[in-house]
Amino acid sequence: MTDHHIILPEGSIEKQTTTLNLGPTHPATHGVFQNIMELDGERVVSTEQTVGYIHRAFEKIAERRPLYQITPLTDRLNYCSSPINNMGWHLTCEKLLGVETPKRVDYLRIIIMELARISDHLICNSIVGVDAGAFTGFLYVMQYRELIYEIYEEVCGSRLTTNIGRIGGFERNFSNTAFTKLEKFLKEYPVALGELESLLTRNRIFMERTIGGGAISAERALNYGFTGPNLRAAGVDYDVRVHSPYSSYEDMEFDIPVGKTGDNYDRFLVRNQEMWQSMRIIKQAYEKVQSFKGADAEVYHADVPEYYLPKKEDVYTKMEALIWHFKIIMGEVDMPKGEVYKSVEGGNGELGFYLISDGGRAPFRLHFRRPCFIYYQAYPELIKGAMLSDAILTMSSLNLIAGELDA
Amino acid sequence: MAITNEQIEQKLTEKFGETVSHFEDTFGMLCFEVQKEQNLKLLQFLHDEPELGFTFLTDLCGVNYPDDKGRELAVVYHLHNLVSNIRIRVKVFTAIDEPNIYTASKLFAAADWMERETFDFYGVHFIGHPNLKRILNVDEMDYFPLRKEYPLEDQLRIDKDDQMFGRG
Numbered sequence: 001m002t003d004h005h006i007i008l009p010e011g012s013i014e015k016q017t018t019t020l021n022l023g024p025t026h027p028a029t030h031g032v033f034q035n036i037m038e039l040d041g042e043r044v045v046s047t048e049q050t051v052g053y054i055h056r057a058f059e060k061i062a063e064r065r066p067l068y069q070i071t072p073l074t075d076r077l078n079y080c081s082s083p084i085n086n087m088g089w090h091l092t093c094e095k096l097l098g099v100e101t102p103k104r105v106d107y108l109r110i111i112i113m114e115l116a117r118i119s120d121h122l123i124c125n126s127i128v129g130v131d132a133g134a135f136t137g138f139l140y141v142m143q144y145r146e147l148i149y150e151i152y153e154e155v156c157g158s159r160l161t162t163n164i165g166r167i168g169g170f171e172r173n174f175s176n177t178a179f180t181k182l183e184k185f186l187k188e189y190p191v192a193l194g195e196l197e198s199l200l201t202r203n204r205i206f207m208e209r210t211i212g213g214g215a216i217s218a219e220r221a222l223n224y225g226f227t228g229p230n231l232r233a234a235g236v237d238y239d240v241r242v243h244s245p246y247s248s249y250e251d252m253e254f255d256i257p258v259g260k261t262g263d264n265y266d267r268f269l270v271r272n273q274e275m276w277q278s279m280r281i282i283k284q285a286y287e288k289v290q291s292f293k294g295a296d297a298e299v300y301h302a303d304v305p306e307y308y309l310p311k312k313e314d315v316y317t318k319m320e321a322l323i324w325h326f327k328i329i330m331g332e333v334d335m336p337k338g339e340v341y342k343s344v345e346g347g348n349g350e351l352g353f354y355l356i357s358d359g360g361r362a363p364f365r366l367h368f369r370r371p372c373f374i375y376y377q378a379y380p381e382l383i384k385g386a387m388l389s390d391a392i393l394t395m396s397s398l399n400l401i402a403g404e405l406d407a
Numbered sequence: 408m409a410i411t412n413e414q415i416e417q418k419l420t421e422k423f424g425e426t427v428s429h430f431e432d433t434f435g436m437l438c439f440e441v442q443k444e445q446n447l448k449l450l451q452f453l454h455d456e457p458e459l460g461f462t463f464l465t466d467l468c469g470v471n472y473p474d475d476k477g478r479e480l481a482v483v484y485h486l487h488n489l490v491s492n493i494r495i496r497v498k499v500f501t502a503i504d505e506p507n508i509y510t511a512s513k514l515f516a517a518a519d520w521m522e523r524e525t526f527d528f529y530g531v532h533f534i535g536h537p538n539l540k541r542i543l544n545v546d547e548m549d550y551f552p553l554r555k556e557y558p559l560e561d562q563l564r565i566d567k568d569d570q571m572f573g574r575g
Binding site: 051052055057059060061063064095220222223224225236238243244338339340341343350352354356365367369373374376377378406407 | 433434436438462465466468471483489494496515517519520521528543544545552553
């Protein structure tokens with residue numbers, strides 16, 4: 001026998017835990033997340049998150065941009081449901097400018113926002129399935145997200161980063177094709193959602209993987225600033241759509257699903273139920289949209305010439321329209337002074353816009369309240385003592401979106 | 408019966424006297440200032456007093472007012488009473504050469520990262536914060552980018568070579 005010895009670094013024998021760098025670009029984490037974990041075998045002892053890998057300084061950039069140039073920035077926050085961000089931003093501007101939107105616009109906005117919520121929850125829930133080992137559901141529901149994207153495309157021309165809508169309404173009326181596609185979606189989607197549910201909800205493997213993992217009590221969740229489905233899964237029925245209704249949500253009849261334990265399984269169930277509720281809301285909103293007759297049925301924006309872009313045909317043929325177009329795009333119209341906080345129920349929580357205007361062309365200060373930046377802080381507490389694979393599952397069930405986290 | 412903005416104002420003036428000021432109603436939301444030595448006491452009072460019950464910290468961010476001498480930096484708290492559904496906005500001003508404010512992270516776990524973010528962008532030093540280091544920017548950064556003294560890049564600059572990016 002030879003006398004070869006492996007020389008170990010000083011102190012490495014005494015060290016009881018392993019340090020693992022998970023991320024920033026790990027295939028198991030959906031997005032740019034880095035976690036430095038201390039592991040005891042496969043159990044997580046502690047973790048420290050590093051964020052900011054895709055920080056793009058939106059708040060600084062926004063200080064030089066007029067209102068419409070900020071809309072594309074909001075697209076890139078939670079890019080799974082960008083229409084909600086766009087409309088949240090336009091609602092903030094409308095609050096500052098004192099614009100009243102017609103009812104038809106509100107209902108059309110509700111349709112788009114609830115479609116966005118469905119696409120957001122659909123991705124999140126099916127990704128939870130993927131991390132628990134069921135890839136089929138994720139691939140299967142993609143074609144239903146596609147139906148939603150086709151509706152966006154019909155309304156605004158783009159799919160992922162939508163830049164949808166204008167201050168006071170939409171850039172154009174919904175075409176008949178858009179409504180046909182909406183009807184198709186309303187008809188086909190419930191079947192697929194039912195199938196996704198039957199694939200996962202009572203699946204033994206899925207239940208055992210998710211029940212009890214990443215649980216948080218209602219009290220801790222509130223202290224950590226949880227909002228949205230994550231808070232509701234812990235049993236608190238806080239929903240911005242009901243507490244401070246915007247865009248005529250008060251006219252809609254819907255329930256807020258709540259969970260009990262705040263674990264991964266409850267978060268999954270709450271999101272699933274919310275999709276059913278969103279379907280309910282869309283149906284009601286669509287009925288209301290159809291009930292408008294005559295000239296009312298053609299209304300798709302409020303009358304705010306200072307901020308609503310004139311029609312393209314007019315811009316190309318009339319001098320006044322061209323001037324207004326230029327003034328709006330270049331931010332020649334000054335905003336009124338004031339401070340506004342407006343929040344909407346985003347896909348993963350309360351998305352807030354805090355806008356300070358000093359009466360100039362661009363905001364003096366714009367702060368985004370990004371829900372996942374706030375609740376990601378709780379991650380070490382959620383996964384303490386859990387298996388590494390459950391930590392991954394917990395991360396996806398929190399619906400973290402890197403773009404929103406880092407702003 | 409939900410408490411009104413006037414009642415909140417009255418209650419706070421009774422308790423804190425001169426240290427709370429500039430009450431105003433902006434778009435239905437009560438907004439006021441508190442002296443920086445009192446910020447934690449005020450937040451605790453708002454949190455604990457059963458009639459007020461502002462137990463949810465919605466948002467915390469910094470603002471820079473470069474022209475306001477002696478109070479260049481502000482920290483803005485948005486608090487929410489979830490039971491009566493009332494929101495308020497509390498502002499704390501501080502001088503830029505002495506940006507020390509007590510941390511609220513013991514009271515609200517949510518404040519931890521939001522204070523780190525405010526430190527990162529505005530250099531507000533939160534006294535008693537457990538882990539006050541940069542969060543979104545790189546650790547080596549030696550300035551606070553969201554302060555107004557750091558302008559955005561001049562769009563008309565000509566000294567930059569963009570040829571590699573097809574914009575030569």
